[in-house]
Amino acid sequence: MATTDTKTRGLTINAALERSFGSLAKLDVQFAEYARQVASDYGSQADWSREGMPEPPTPEQLESWVDQNPNSYWGMRLLAQIYLASGRPEEAKPLLEKLHELGTATGDRGGLLEMLAKVHAKLGETEQERQRLEELVSLSGDALPALRRLADLAQEQKNWEQVLGYSEKILAIQPLLPGVHVVIAEAADQLNRPKQAVAA
Secondary structure, three states: OEEOOOOOEOOEHHHHHHHHHOOHHHHHHHHHHHHHHHHHHOOOOOEOOOOOOOOOOOHHHHHHHHHHOOOEHHHHHHHHHHHHHOOOHHHHHHHHHHHHHOOOOOOOOOOHHHHHHHHHHHOOOHHHHHHHHHHHHHHOOOOHHHHHHHHHHHHHOOOHHHHHHHHHHHHHHOOOOOOHHHHHHHHHHHOOOHHHHHHO
């Protein structure tokens, strides 16, 4: 496969990379170092041990455990899940925010950012919810539920440019998803882009 960049036009991908960044071996080493650094930085301030943690714990036991182990990833996460399941988002919020401060956020489904977004939604904190969803999307290549919620929020605020952007990302993940083409057509119509509305 050849590239189309003016500096590397006609070259293979490997040749273009070598011309732009140096030898592939050096590039591999640099990437491996970067990956190791990212892995070592992830949640480095959190306590990942489960030693001594009650299993299965009662909510009271878990609260006591978290009090005694304030940086416990598993303790705080499980306690936040219990609070959410029992309709106590205001109590889950500080635990999840602490986990976020400890650098444990990922783009995983059902992960910290998704839980935080749900907490903000339940508490009516729309802007904070949007920020967490944006962060989640930036860390995941297929955060479909987050993108759909962002599109809904943008639609409620009549931010048609954002509606269009989120909807196009949704289609890039799942092209046959029902209703998205209708949303794109509406957003394009609101933005006075008739060609894009018809194409949708």
